[in-house]
Amino acid sequence: MSEEQGAVIGINLGNTYGSIACINQHGRADVIANESGERQIATRIAFNGDQVYHGNEATPQLVRNAMNVIDNFVNLVGRPFDSLLEEEKARKSSPVLNKDNVPSFEVESHGEKKVLSAHDVLVRYIGVLYGAAKDFMSGVPIVGAVLSTPSWYTDAQNAAVFQAAQDAGLRVLQLVPASAAVLAAYGLTAPSAKGDLPAHPDGEQGVPYPADKVLDRNVVVVDFGGTSLDVSVYAARAGVYAQLAYTHDKTVGGRALDDVLVQYFAKEFAKKTKITIGEQDARAWAKLRNEAEITKRALSASNSAQCSVESLAEGVDFSGSVNRMRLNLLAAAVYQTAVADVQKAIEQAGLEPCQVDEVVLAGGASRLAGLAEQLSMLFPEDGNTHITYSIDSDQVIARGCAVYAQSLVHLPSQSAEREFVHSLPREKEALAKQLEVPATTRPVGLVLDDPKDESVAKQVVDGHLFVTLVPEHTAVPARRVVRLPVARGAEASLLRFAEGTPKVRVDFVKEEPLDDEDEEELEPVEVRTAYVCPEASRLVELVVPHSAEAKAITVHVVIETTGQVRIEARVDDSAEVAAQATLGA
Template sequence: MWGHSQVVCTMTESAGAVIGINLGHSYGSIACINQHGRADVIANEDGERQIATRIAFNGDQVYMGNQATPQLIRNAPNVIDRFVNLLGRSFSDLTDAEKDRASAAVIDHNGAPAFKVTIDDKETVLTAHDVAVRFLRSLFLTAKDFLSGVPIAGAVLSVPQWYSEAQIAALKAAATEAGLIVLQTIAAPAAALAAYGLTSPSGPGKLPSAPDGVESAPYPHGKELDRNVVVVDMGGSSTDVTVVAARGGIYSALASVHDSSVGGFALDQALINFFAKEFTKKTKVTIGDSDKRAWAKLRNEAEFTKRALSASNSAQCSVESLAEGIDFTGSVNRMRFDMLAGPSYGKVAATVEKALQQASLEACQVDEVILAGGSAKLTGLVDRLSMLFPEESETTRITGSIDADQVIARGCAVQAQLIAATPSENVEGKLLSSLPFKPAAEVAELKAAATSKPFGLVLDAPKGSDDKQVVDGKLFVTLVPAHTPLPVRRTYRLPVAQGAGQVALTFAEGDETVRVDTIAPPPADEDDEDDEPLEPEEVKTAVTKPAAKVVELLVALKSKGAKKLEVEIVVDASSGVSVTAREEGDKDVAAQAKA
């Protein structure tokens, strides 16, 4: 798995329940495996599955999560939020934007980021670590209450792809102090992929069967085990885009881009500005810059409005006594909101394009886009992302059947269950227990050599074929794609022409390229003078053409009644290729070659 771990206890499934935790910068969530074997996100005592990463203090009262949100209006200096990304960092590393907030100010405490608040009439300094311990302990207690008596034997926590070793260590230390047994930390995009079980075989010798959650649609033929995937994680404070090669349930990151300038807060701000103008237009009253209480009220309601728009076509924003004692009620429909959010959606699309460029891929070479993060639920973002990919593409899917704000926690629970079910004495268990808590890119055990080019079967295309995949009369059928971790073994069953006595097979490496076809626009209507001439359209298609010939096999068949040929391809760790062919059901090798 693509993560970092160290199993700190000997455990089995009978030792108790395991949980997954997504501790986001804006919201946190907890998931566990239900009685049907599926991952579910746990609701807290207020019925909330998305819990604001926020703590507030008022006298001797402590408010956790969403209960702390109203305190931003009444008692903002004693509200601590946006603390997660401060873990494991020094105060001097923080940007002005990270320090600027309407809640408790970030201060320097012996070089570490901290907050000064009043608790029970006493001025108290809490470091980011102290706050994280308190919040994680509340999540732990929520899980314990939900599981009512079942011990919690361990947890898997998600971390952003860009987290450093110091940040991972700081999160683990806070979770451990909060009472959790940390089994593993896993990169957020890997958790999203694990939630879907993307390209993971459904059993020995079986192809993956559920690519899209519960309401699954079948994989396109030939794409069951191998898919190029883009994970778009749009959270509250930032957006992360990761390009992944998913190969038989093994995930390799090809590129990752972090953009801290766009997230749910930017969408909230667009709504805040819109409603503030509406208020001024209706009442002739302008909300002053110094009226922090009014802006806090509007900010809280704008977030609720945004969430409502993810599920309906219109939503209201109602604020009692917004400014100068005047109430405000406004509404916005989804079309207007998408216009307001357009610049943010454009930034996310640009981040996707940047990540694809770093991965040396074109949009037409992407098979799937996975949505994660609360803001990714918005239909306007999905519409904007769909513009990046070819309209006629039948393979590029934007997948969000698992709620985007739940998918990471659920993936962590899936990984926790996998660890719990792995005996500690076998090879896999020993590997899990030996992995350090570091970014995946820095863990030698998680690095594997991979194919740099695809390997496949070369066929002569029928004369006059208009298949876009045909290059110079040859059709390349990919059997082992690029970026497949080594060693790899693949077995295919190829049909044999009726009555054939022998079969000639040619295998080669391939060169991946993009074919660009220019489609001329339809002729303009001469009677309509207002019509502007249309531009020619460029259509891009991913194409693989044969490069170096590697292996040729001439297979003599024992009987002319053979219907299928079983071909096994093995590429070892040093990139040596072995191809073996036998008639289906026959143990004897009919032909073999190595290169």
Template sequence: MKAFVPRVEYLIELSRASLFSTSATWPAKKPARTRARIKEERWRRCATFRTRGVQGNVDAKTLQSPKFLDMSAEEEQPSRVAIGISFGNSYSSIASTVGGGDPKVIANEEGDRQIPSILAYVDGEEFHGTQAKSQLVRNSKNTVAGFRDFLGKDFKSIDPTTARGAAQPQEHESTVAFSIRDSESESPSTVTVSEIATRHLRRLAASASDYLGKKVTAAVITVPTDFTQAQKAALVKAAKDADIEVLQLITEPIAALLAHDRREDHRPADKTVVVADLGANRSDVAVVSVRGGMYSILATTHDYAVGGLKLDETIQEYVAKEFVKKHKVDPRETDRGLAKMRLESEACKKALSLGSSASFAVESLANGIDFTLNLNRTRYDMLAGKVYGRFVQLIQDAIVKAELDVLDIDEVLVSGGTAHTPRIASNLGSIFPESTQIVAPASDAAAINPSELTARGAALQAYMIESYDTEDIDQSTHAAVTVTPHLAKSIGLVLTGDEFKPIIPAETPLPVRRTVNFTATSDSEAALIRVAEGIRDIKITQPEPKAKQNGKATDNDEDDDEDEDSEEEDEEKRETMWKVGNVVGELALKDVKKGSKVTVQVQVGADLEITMSAMVAGKSGVKGSVPGSAANGAAH
């Protein structure tokens, strides 16, 4: 049964330990060892010591003396204040589970929940977020943007176009840096990307501290799935330099899923989910299997050239052409005009995500000419059609890479700021079956704000682990825990007529145990229960051709032909079918009466040993096992 040998897949940051449980009931936090609690523990130890009769010269007064109860700095464990940080190339956000409740995204001093990942320097003053973004028009050379993906890389390996319209990255020793001039009278200073990231993270933590009323000391930070170990190490160092202890780095699709699965209306279930993170500079897609509260990333795809900025560019191109038609001047020829168009195009795109039309208005766009243009959503969707197509193709590529079909996908979770665009959700709905839930604002009224998903998920993880020791967290996220074999094929029961009923779906991490209950439909002296592998197949049914109408030609035939051409053709019908594969084992239950409750349990170990048991309610059962090394190959 070599087909049963699973491939090894990476589990996400969540381990089997309750520390990282994703069940519906969230685990209680480990209480921090406060000064009062340490004193109480010391008193209890001393009291026990005295009751055993080994009192010596120690009496009750001495036990409670300040000298005896003095706690050293090493013994006292101050509690952390941890938040979730979504660190994006274009925008960042911070969140916290205030009072242990649902995560809440925190607004900064300007009231922004989506904080631009931008820093600007003017006359010795540092601007951050939206204030820094406004400097892209008049002070772009001293404004740093799009720097996250430069972390942990050398200059030769970066794509400098992500920082277009801002301070340009340059090579500095073995890293990437920016040349910043605070004022015209001063000479430029070189600031490394690590220092820029530190300043950005420090400002985010300060905003969270102001809101919470206490200093933030730790965080769970999100990263893309393709972040290298060098990039992760650089991010941890940048956070440490900002006095932030990184409890864990969690991948963006998993953070988004954590927040989504935390919804009150959500019921934990095994499922396969596509998480499409449509950002500003790039788009990332992950196919994730959810099995028993554990997440496994099956495949990822990335497009570093398509994102929300591409949608902005479609508006820019349209506006520029209209401006040239009217004024015979191209506003893209000047850096300032181009910067103004970029900012207004983004605002126009966001307005079209909420309404059917938007106004593009810029003062002194070119040659002192003010320009205003109305754009409706229909025209916008037509202009952005190619970009939408690339989004859909990226998702389809991820599904193919995971060796799955669209019929295997239970949910599509769209995250990132670009996910607000209504047409994206409708386009996805056209390629997936009706049974697949498209989770986006335009298709699901209960969907969480896609711009806030990753920050919320990071905050949930921070809440669960902030009171654990660093050593405990490191051990629980070690590869020995988070890397595990997965089932290559589904395991299930063979029913009457060789019908297959899946019990343990493919891509389930091992070890695993599943139990099913059913009612006997007839009396049987020896009921045979067969456990087998399942082979998933896609049945395609072609639509029947429409019958042509007979009759003489008329003057209206041409019109009728046009009507027929305009009618939508019936699409082929695709459905999932299961076939019985290799039989793993058989169990025989004696004297099963009609209506009896039968319980079957199947367990697969990490070494592929399969243990099966079956019993009738109120009676003894049978049990058997198939050694993994003998029949099922070896896990690797």
């Protein structure tokens, strides 16, 4: 059977939840629901007598049967036991054991003790996802899958995930970083049939990118998952993405938000009933945590949510509520840490927030409005930074994996592209070397006289405005085309090309008092503006002759892998080159 004779799926293999996506009949990626109607399936397996519970069905077992529940096992696969941190071993469910230096779990099933390695549990879990996909496909064979893994995974961890998926019966087409799957889900890396890239991130009704940012943008992917935060900074250049920086923080995530809700509701329970939940009352804490997570999810869709627990402690029921504003106050420290991590990654990339064009959110915890609100404060109010989250953030990675899988199986058979993709190594260092391409180190663009336009006034340097045609970090060979208007009645135009240096301008703007009677002087507000400072020496000055009736000049800039720069100028729709120059090797 050929790959085209069946379906492919994408799997987001998270440490707290997993999900599956496929391409529907309309060619769009959809997340699959299991037989219980759940699209987010907890990475949890529980054993109780002769029963085995998987996914969300295993969650209630944490209350009465916690020692036979295995969860948070995905990140343990492919790692020796002695490499685990104490916080990774600590859990309220089945403890992590050392079995020949392999992270393992001991549970009781059918009246007997059995030891399962993290690998064994992952094989079972992937089998559950695979089974849900097969049920959904109703007999259509699944011929391949793409799975996501975090960028911080080692080669050993990726190899272990690959092997576990194969042991579960899946044919693995490729493992991809979660951030790459996010970009694929939005179609940002895939040109249309016309060769055009998306002009806006949020669908046809979304806010369009600024004209000069459709091809070339600096993009930050923020993956706020259940147990960690991953931030990746990319230079997006005409559909080719180069990673500039990456940070991973295990201290923040959806579980940290659960923690603040649990503590809040525990205090509310104590206020209402005068009963304090004891530290050793594991059952009460498990009940409250399960309900707090449900409350957190409800807050992503509504402004307030209830938390009700039957017989929470000493046989007393609890019912409380919380709204988004209260959660944002409770979780302020978590969000501030997340924003600081984003800022750290941007700095590692050699950028400032005002130089970021787009922030894409992923991970279930980012469905809450608090993260987007806090992130928006990091970027200038009058800037063009767009925060993108039109696809459900807990579905975007799985959808991207499905899109990725579909693109792989639709590569023409016997084509050089397919041969290249299948020949790529799985080891990270070897893969990076294989995919490494030369890139520009400085922007190349046009130097214009000050256009006296307020929208770009802060980008003018010594009476000149630099218009970037080919930004830094652009993979070469590269081509950019720009169409310039011609001054009315002119019979020639002078085009000045130069390299530039990206910089940030800092202005302090004095704010006006809100009240006329308020005599207190407000602190000036710092405003940062990104711009490019042109080099004093020009690469070339090109004189383009044309008639007085000419309306526009089309400029083609081509940079070869050798570093050679070719510039051609054509007048109006003419195919003839009116002026040209070749620079470098």
